[in-house]
Each structure stands twice: as structure tokens, then as C-alpha cells.
Amino acid sequence: MNCVQRDSIWVHWVQSNYLKGQEWMEYKPSTNSSWVWRRICRVKDEMSAGYVNGQWNVQPGGFTPAGCYAWFIGTRPRVQWVKAVWNRWALPKHQFLGWLAAHEALNTAARLSRFGVDIEDKCSLCGLVSETIEHLFCDCLYSKRIVWQQRNKGRNENVLIHPEGVASIIMEEMRTRVRARDRTIMTNAERDWLIRMRLIE
Structure with missing residues (x-):
């Protein structure tokens, strides 16, 4: 050619x-x-x-x-998590973190330790087992009630907030995010769900 x-x-x-x-x-x-x-x-x-x-x-x-x-x-099957990650409600940073999680590429303690970083690989929330993605989001007794944001705070600042306090912070951030959104682009189903969740009036 x-x-x-x-x-x-x-x-x-x-x-x-x-x-x-x-x-x-x-x-x-x-x-x-x-x-x-x-x-x-x-x-x-x-x-x-x-x-x-x-x-x-x-x-x-x-x-x-x-x-x-x-x-x-080539031809690839559509992944099941595509709508959960790439949707119009998610912030870009949340989309990126969701994409990393779906590809098992989040910098958990276990992953960093595997790459040679001198770090304790135990979960920074419960301290019981190795900090993997599956443990953080599925098995950890503490993380079942909070999110990745609190894990980072615990890992980086050695501070843990009570799960109810974290939930309040998250709900307030969600309310602020939703209230700033143009309601004319919401579907009726989305609007009804947000009202039921007391995120909008």
C-alpha cells in the first residue's frame, strides 16, 4: 500500500x-x-x-x-454494567471510578501491595482481611454501609466517620446535585423516584 x-x-x-x-x-x-x-x-x-x-x-x-x-x-458483547457507569446522572469522576472498578483497576491496598508498594494490604475499614474490590464493595461489614469516599478518608487521613454520618453527607450531596439539575430533562419515572427518596419536592 x-x-x-x-x-x-x-x-x-x-x-x-x-x-x-x-x-x-x-x-x-x-x-x-x-x-x-x-x-x-x-x-x-x-x-x-x-x-x-x-x-x-x-x-x-x-x-x-x-x-x-x-x-x-472486533465484535464484543455489551457489558452488563454499561448503563450503571455511563449514564447522564453520574459525574465524570464517578463514571471514571466506576469504569476502573468494572475493570478491577482501582488502587486497593491489595493491588498496590501486589505492585510492590510498601503498604499494609489489610482493609482500612474493618482491618480483618485483604483489601480487594470484592471485599470493599461486597463483603466488608463496614463498607456495606458507606462508600469509597469514606475509604479514602480512612486510608489517607486515618479518620473514620460513623456510617450514619457518611450517609447524611452523601444524601446532602445528592440533594444539591439533583436540585441543580434541569428538571425538564427528567423523565416522569425519574422525577417520581426522586420525590419518593425525598431528594426533590
Whole structure:
């Protein structure tokens, strides 16, 4: 496959500094190339299966970035937690933390200890067993009544608030968040639930 958009400064720069007349799909980076360039070339090699006789043979109408991405990642089943994490009520930081939790990537004490961080891996709330995601959100007797925010406060400041106090803080934050939201975009079901929960009047 030949490079397209030959009037592009980027294409001219790549041709001059790396390819030097070689075919892009046949090109192999040198060992002293930057890691960014080697990564680009690795992606190119992984995509080479989509080309037949130098032509993109995956989708009708030729190559498009969206079509290439869809082919590259393949067909994946829809995860069950998608609506719980990516919804219009969640704050961006909560969405991000939910995404990390779903991928078991939260920095729990057990995970940090596994990566070599010098830290006690016991749960900072109950102090009984190793602090894993499953324990924090499902098994810990204390965390069943509070949230991740309080865990961080206990871990970082060595201070634990009574669960009822944490619940009051959470409810007040929720009321503030909901009251600031435009009610015209709420569904009737959402509005009825919020009234039942005494978050709005």
C-alpha cells in the first residue's frame, strides 16, 4: 500500500526520515527508533491482515478510520454494567471510578501491595482481611454501609466517620446535585423516584 495524501507535511516527513522510498506495509523500524514510532509500526503490522494486494479489503467503499477501528477491536458483547457507569446522572469522576472498578483497576491496598508498594494490604475499614474490590464493595461489614469516599478518608487521613454520618453527607450531596439539575430533562419515572427518596419536592 502506498502512502496517501502525499501533499501532507506528515507524509513527507515520514517518507524523508523513516521510509526513504520503502513500501509502508513492508517497512520495519530500526531498533534505535523512538518507542512512539515503533508502536505506530506495530499497529500497522497488526492491521496488515486487512489488506489484500495493497487494498483495504475489510469494508465496502474503502478505508475509513471508524471502519478500521471497528475491524481492529472486533465484535464484543455489551457489558452488563454499561448503563450503571455511563449514564447522564453520574459525574465524570464517578463514571471514571466506576469504569476502573468494572475493570478491577482501582488502587486497593491489595493491588498496590501486589505492585510492590510498601503498604499494609489489610482493609482500612474493618482491618480483618485483604483489601480487594470484592471485599470493599461486597463483603466488608463496614463498607456495606458507606462508600469509597469514606475509604479514602480512612486510608489517607486515618479518620473514620460513623456510617450514619457518611450517609447524611452523601444524601446532602445528592440533594444539591439533583436540585441543580434541569428538571425538564427528567423523565416522569425519574422525577417520581426522586420525590419518593425525598431528594426533590
